[in-house]
Amino acid sequence: NTEENDKDGSSTTNNNEQGDERPHPKLWQLAKIEGENSYIEWLETHIWTYVGLSAPLLGAVNPLRAVISGENMGLPITDEVARGLELSFGSTHTVNPISSKMGFCDDWDSDDWGDDVTEDLQKDKANLACLDDIMNDIENNFRGDPWKDFPQLGHFLKDRVDWDTDFPMISILRDQCKTLTTDGSGDDNDNKSGSKSETCELISNIGPRDAQSGALWKTFSNTWQEEEDPLGIKHDQLDESFWSTPVRNILNHTWDRPHIKHVIMSYGVDVPTEAGYVYRKKEKMPVETPAPSASDGDKKSSKDVTTDKKKKYDGIPKLEKVIWEEADGRLTEELLISVKGKSLADAMLKKKVKKQPLNGGDGKGTLLHSGDGTIPYVSLSWAHTWLLHATRAMMHSGHGGGGHHKQQKNPLDSIKVTHRPKGGNEWISGAPPPKKKGEDEDTSEADDDTGTSHPHGTKYKPLMVKYHNVGTSRTTGMEYSTSLIEAIGVEHKETTRNYDILAAVFADVLKNMHDDFPELV
Secondary structure, eight states, rough: OEEEEEETSSSEEEOOOOOOSSSSSHHHHHHHHTTTTHHHHHHHHSSSSSEEEEETOOSHHHHHHHHHOOOTTTTOOOOOHHHHHHHHHGGGGGGOOOGGGGGOGGOHHHHHHHHHHHHHHHHHHTTOHHHHHHHHHHHHTTTSSSTTHHHHHHHHHSSSTTTSSSOOOEEEEEEEEEEESSSSSSOTOOOSSTTEEEEEEEEEEHHHHHHHHHHHHHHHHSOOOTOOHHHHHHHHIIIIIIISSSOTTTTSOOOOOOOOOEEEEEEEEEEEEEEEEEEEEEEOOEEEEEEGGEEEEEEETTOOOOOOOOOOOSSSSOOOEEEEOGGGGEEEEEEEEEOOOOSSHHHHHHEEEOEEEGHHHGBBOOOSOOBBBBHHHHHGGGGGGGGGHHHHHHHHHTTTTTOOOSSSSOOGEEEEEEEEOTTSOOESSSSOOOOTTTTOTTOOOHHHHHHHHTSSSSSOOOOOOEEEEEEEEETTEEEEEEEEEEETTOOOOGGOOOOHHHHHHHHHHHHHHHHHOGGGG
């Protein structure tokens, strides 16, 4: 490929050998070889450290809400206007939820997903042992509870938690009302004289794989008839951009740790976060009106029925309920009731019912934390599996002997756990002690006593937990590290300016720089 600059400063790219014309051919070629040896060599040459702050490794559900029914995200616009903007953004698909089960070898079915997806899986696992095998080694080489200090790894590897473990990720409730009137009015009001209604509730549950495949958009498009079919267009965008393209589809597999010398992941937890939605549609079936009987002078049979088939658009999908994950993994639900009004301010207001424990239960969820207010914990915490990267690599290679290698010790022993108490300065070995019953991490009294309120509007000295693992490349002998830092109570947008998170991240960066480049010290 050659690139020539025009007189006006713009650039023009000539066609490559395959007849393809793209503005950045080198980046295009790099994208196509992602995951192959040449790509890994490029990473090792050009990137020394990767820092991920609040990374949605398994996607997020809130962008789905923004596209399906709209959300103004605090802006002075209505949800409907915000939805129009979101519908125009093709990039929303990049954070579609991904099933955690896609990270396990025993959960793939070529009959359901096709041979092309199976080939992608084989590429993924070409250099790493399966997480399934890691779990078996942990269970077989440890007495007692091996997951005591690693509860989230236990939830992923042993319990196989996913977006829909405790509740459907998205549910659609359809009230189908069929009314038979005897007065010929065609009214479906139940309390109107001379009418009879029959209601049947249908439930459609949508999971993460439906978001990956695009079935989610088809379901909503078929349920809510909208002018110009915007959700059908979103399905076509997904297919064109991710499924029907020569570049590897990032939505049909989970993310493994990148092949970079040092990886540091950090995020906040235990902030109320939207984790699921319930939509409801009241469907009016065609009104059936019995024809007048012969006794009334009509010659038609009494079996004849007239049906009103006039097509009407349904409008925007109606969001009825939001499911939240709260601190310590508690689950609540919130009913949304729109307030009708003529002004913009009235349209933006929503009357909210106080959150209640999910499904009237005790609200206890499977996970021990909630997300950061934007990204649910199941997505943020997938980084825990990256701590097993070195073990997976060594198991696959058999320590250089080829084939899978059975570990002689618990793979979790190679992960070092430390914590920094709330309000403290020093990191202490081991996981933090469990909370006492009734203890609340976010009480204002605790903030006053420990200095956790900061004038810059972000948490100061929150409780932090750090996981650290060091591995050695089986091919080059290079030592590499993986760090994961969780900060209690730090919200998503605060992560990039939170003093404690940035200090912890850069402490790791400076230490690694000292060890790797002693000549610069």
